[in-house]
Amino acid sequence: MTNLLSVLPDFDTQPYAHILPSLEKALISTADLLTLDALDVARRAQVPPGEVRRLALAVVEGIHGSKSLVSEEGGDRGGNSESVESNGESVERPGNGTTLSRHKAISTLDDAFDAALCGGIAVGKLTELVGESAAGKTQFLLTLLLSVQLSSAHGTAKSALYISTEAPLPTLRLAQILEEHPKLSALPSDERPTMARVQSAHIHDLEAQDHILRYQVPVVIKRHNVGLLVIDSIAANYRPEFDRGKANGSAAESFVKRSNQVTELGALLRHIAEKYKIAVVTANQVADRFATVVEPASQVPTSQQQHTQRSQPTSPPYSTTTHPAPTAHGAGTERATTPPPTLSTDDPLSLDHQQRFFTGWGDDPHITNLKTPSLGLAWTNQLSARIALLKSPVYAVRPYAPGEEPEIEEWERRFRVVFGGWCGEGRVGFEIWRGGVRAVEEEGEEEGS
Numbered sequence: 001m002t003n004l005l006s007v008l009p010d011f012d013t014q015p016y017a018h019i020l021p022s023l024e025k026a027l028i029s030t031a032d033l034l035t036l037d038a039l040d041v042a043r044r045a046q047v048p049p050g051e052v053r054r055l056a057l058a059v060v061e062g063i064h065g066s067k068s069l070v071s072e073e074g075g076d077r078g079g080n081s082e083s084v085e086s087n088g089e090s091v092e093r094p095g096n097g098t099t100l101s102r103h104k105a106i107s108t109l110d111d112a113f114d115a116a117l118c119g120g121i122a123v124g125k126l127t128e129l130v131g132e133s134a135a136g137k138t139q140f141l142l143t144l145l146l147s148v149q150l151s152s153a154h155g156t157a158k159s160a161l162y163i164s165t166e167a168p169l170p171t172l173r174l175a176q177i178l179e180e181h182p183k184l185s186a187l188p189s190d191e192r193p194t195m196a197r198v199q200s201a202h203i204h205d206l207e208a209q210d211h212i213l214r215y216q217v218p219v220v221i222k223r224h225n226v227g228l229l230v231i232d233s234i235a236a237n238y239r240p241e242f243d244r245g246k247a248n249g250s251a252a253e254s255f256v257k258r259s260n261q262v263t264e265l266g267a268l269l270r271h272i273a274e275k276y277k278i279a280v281v282t283a284n285q286v287a288d289r290f291a292t293v294v295e296p297a298s299q300v301p302t303s304q305q306q307h308t309q310r311s312q313p314t315s316p317p318y319s320t321t322t323h324p325a326p327t328a329h330g331a332g333t334e335r336a337t338t339p340p341p342t343l344s345t346d347d348p349l350s351l352d353h354q355q356r357f358f359t360g361w362g363d364d365p366h367i368t369n370l371k372t373p374s375l376g377l378a379w380t381n382q383l384s385a386r387i388a389l390l391k392s393p394v395y396a397v398r399p400y401a402p403g404e405e406p407e408i409e410e411w412e413r414r415f416r417v418v419f420g421g422w423c424g425e426g427r428v429g430f431e432i433w434r435g436g437v438r439a440v441e442e443e444g445e446e447e448g449s
Contacts, residue, residue, distance in 0.1 A: 004030050008062045016055050019047040033059060103422050106228060106279050107147050107154035108140065109183050112439035116417050116426030117387075120147075123156060123227070123279045125421060126270050126382060128234075130284040130360060130373045131389030136413060136432050137283040140389075141230050142174050143436045144281060146184060148228040149193035154183075158227025158278075159197040161220055165209070165236040169200040180435035199224055206237045206261070213268055221276050229272065234282040235374035238262070259378040266382020284379075286371035289361065351377065360388025360418040367392060385420035389413065415439070 004011060004020075007030050013020060023033070026045035033041060033056050042049040105120035114120050121127055121144060129137045145160040162169050174195060178184055184192060199220060203209045220226060238258060273280040347353060356362025358380060361370045367390055373380070380386070396409040415437075417426040429440045 019051050022047045109147050112428045118423035121279050122422045125384035127281045127385045128383050129387050135389040135391050139437045145198050146193040156227035159224045160228040161226045162200045162230045165203050177436040227278050229280045232283040235285045262375050262378045285374045289370040289372045386418040388416045388418050
């Protein structure tokens with residue numbers, strides 16, 4: 001804790017003198033104290049968890065108190081401050097060099113989504129939209145292509161660049177959103193976004209992708225005053241390259257090479273976002289997550305009941321969801337299902353345990369068809385924010401014949417902020433319509449509020 005007094009020069013360390021040497025020996029920094037779980041810190045430093053929590057609360061209160069003091073005294077203790085311009089916004093810079101400003105953001109054109117994102121998609125950051133096929137990723141991206149052209153109240157009054165690695169830019173759908181969305185159609189003709197300010201390109205392989213992002217994208221950003229770069233999707237060109245490496249018998253080498261390439265790509269996109277003060281948004285695909293499922297005891301010989309397990313994807317038909325089945329009177333009952341999937345390990349430091357909290361799938365008991373975003377942990381570490389678009393089936397309520405698969409009547413969709421550098425977690429139900437996407441009230445939300 002050698003940096004504690006540099007963060008809070010007036011902090012009283014006397015009440016915590018009995019644990020500070022142990023924290024110092026374990027190389028616990030002030031950032032570790034505030035971001036890590038108190039139990040993990042206590043284990044590393046071999047100190048009581050309660051004392052760690054008490055110290056962390058005291059540090060937080062000290063930081064809040066110092067901020068209030070700065071605000072009351074006009075910038076710093078000496079009262080020295082200056083007004084500067086930051087991304088077109090006037091902010092107050094205290095004399096100690098700390099800049100206090102609200103981040104610029106591109107609106108999603110829906111108040112509920114913007115509230116979950118604390119204003120919208122942040123400028124200067126790398127954001128990911130991840131979800132299954134037909135989850136609504138492209139619909140969100142098309143809306144952003146238009147909203148970025150709006151004035152500072154909703155966008156940055158700049159153009160957009162759309163890079164596709166699969167299907168080309170759906171111009172007909174983009175035109176439909178432009179005509180149908182109430183916030184866009186209500187604008188005067190001279191203030192409305194236009195499709196002419198949306199630049200697009202199609203990339204077929206990794207070599208072309210790297211060349212375009214490194215050399216051509218910076219030129220386009222300057223020439224067309226681009227404020228938003230969209231890549232749909234980021235993982236498409238990696239799959240054939242990775243599969244080709246596995247076919248040649250060098251899966252491990254191909255995996256390491258791909259991880260290095262993904263890390264370089266993330267660093268390049270973050271550099272573009274920060275240097276040119278634009279928002280970079282990527283769409284990403286998902287794969288089924290596999291978990292260890294224990295066979296029911298009645299289906300396994302007695303001698304093997306304690307040892308036999310199998311690996312199955314956690315998506316249906318291995319879901320814990322039950323569906324109505326007919327009875328003699330036509331009333332719905334519950335059909336037996338397989339046991340709920342369990343984690344392959346109980347180690348809280350393992351990837352299998354922790355990925356539930358940064359992938360978007362796994363910590364919500366209502367979502368049983370678990371997925372994992374493509375490109376793995378190497379790509380996740382490059383992101384400023386991840387937004388997961390979750391969808392789950394709603395089955396038709398009617399009598400079913402024995403062995404008949406349930407009929408999917410519609411899809412229930414959720415917009416979920418998994419993590420974000422400028423906002424907290426959030427979840428909003430939504431639907432896709434002619435005007436793009438819009439938030440809807442989820443069942444039970446009113447009762448719980």
